[in-house]
Amino acid sequence: MENPIEVTIHVSSEKLGKGLHCFLENKLKGLREEGLSYLTYFSEKHLSISCQFSSNDNIFSRIVEELRHHLSLFLSEYILVHMEKEIVKRIIIQDFYYSEQTEIEGILRYAEHFLKSAEEFGESSELQRMGRQCKIYKKLFDFFERERKVVLEGFIRFRLKEYYEDLVRVVEHSIDEYILEREYQEFIQLLRYFVSIQESKTPIVHVVHLKDRLFLLYDGNFHPIHVKELDECLTDLLDHNMNMDDLIITTLITLAPEQMVIHTGEKDHHVITTMRNIFEDKVYLCLSCNSCSEVIHNHSRISRNHFRP
Structure with a gap:
């Protein structure tokens, strides 16, 4: 041994x-x-x-x-x-x-x-x-x-x-x-507070998510929404170098909807998550309906209210 x-x-x-x-x-x-x-x-x-x-x-x-x-x-x-x-x-x-x-x-x-x-x-x-x-x-x-x-x-x-x-x-x-x-x-939290102290300006806004960061906005009758002027306080808050994610959020806060319907096939998309975090119980999620299916099918004819980088 x-x-x-x-x-x-x-x-x-x-x-x-x-x-x-x-x-x-x-x-x-x-x-x-x-x-x-x-x-x-x-x-x-x-x-x-x-x-x-x-x-x-x-x-x-x-x-x-x-x-x-x-x-x-x-x-x-x-x-x-x-x-x-x-x-x-x-x-x-x-x-x-x-x-x-x-x-x-x-x-x-x-x-x-x-x-x-x-x-x-x-x-x-x-x-x-x-x-x-x-x-x-x-x-x-x-x-x-x-x-x-x-x-x-x-x-x-x-x-x-x-x-x-x-x-x-x-x-x-x-x-x-x-x-x-x-x-x-x-x-x-800051944006959530901003939303909570605002009076509603729009009864309902439909947000149609086409792909990636491409969104279309519609009113309750599914007519396109065009925002001429963004809230100055918000643009200062988000700073002068806003990306397109910031722009869609700022537009929605400016519209101050009483209700928001998000039409998307990607409920976990980061922009969708941000919308839901800010607007909380104002948000309803639609994964598929006749209205959004028709918009998605015809989206190539709509350009004026696109949000894309």
């Missing part, structure tokens, strides 16, 4: 230690079939996990490299699956100095979304996840060539710089999105 190899993993909390110990126990079971004996122990006093490995003389030298590979693989998986959320949270608090729980949780939700669906970064989520795990695995594999003791959180912070910087980049993107969403909600 060769001298056993002992690997010690230091952690920062009892919860992390117990979780990692249980995870390693389950993963290491498969190595017994390869002739490897092992013993693991979690010390609550020292917050460390000790793993002792031994095998028969004739195969132990061969299995050392495999052990190094498996430990690196198991730890990289654990970091990615079970620790990444807490690492991201720590980055939000320690690197970007957020302390309000509501803000931390809001940014964290965006970060989790971006880490799971990586379209924003131009690659598949699975490919990105595998890329992050490969970076962790390589660093651990190189580390275990010479070392048998690892302080896990310190290793992540100082040895996994490339991985850590990837997470910082995700957090930066998440903060940008969180701030934009917060500003959007504040703006929606």
Whole structure:
């Protein structure tokens, strides 16, 4: 029997230690079939996990490299699956100095979304996840060539710089999105208040959504509505660089309808969502009716009241 190899993993909390110990126990079971004996122990006093490995003389030298590979693989998986959320949270608090729980949780939700669906970064989520795990695995594999003791959180912070910087980049993107969403909600509340203090000027407005950001406006008799002048307060509020989304919203607020019927086949379209958020219980959603079907069929003949970038 060769001298056993002992690997010690230091952690920062009892919860992390117990979780990692249980995870390693389950993963290491498969190595017994390869002739490897092992013993693991979690010390609550020292917050460390000790793993002792031994095998028969004739195969132990061969299995050392495999052990190094498996430990690196198991730890990289654990970091990615079970620790990444807490690492991201720590980055939000320690690197970007957020302390309000509501803000931390809001940014964290965006970060989790971006880490799971990586379209924003131009690659598949699975490919990105595998890329992050490969970076962790390589660093651990190189580390275990010479070392048998690892302080896990310190290793992540100082040895996994490339991985850590990837997470910082995700957090930066998440903060940008969180701030934009917060500003959007504040703006929606302001417009909602503006609508609530207005007297109704139009009994009913039909909004026909043709495609993308192309909308047609009609009165209660389905006659086209043409707005000659927009509300000056609103145009100042929306600033001088209004996009076409702003323009349709401003027009509707200027018309101040008592009721609004939105005819659309895309009820979750972002402009439709904004209309519903602002006008709330004034809005009725129509997914299909004879009137809007006829308008959509003949929309090429109508141009004067189009809203399109």
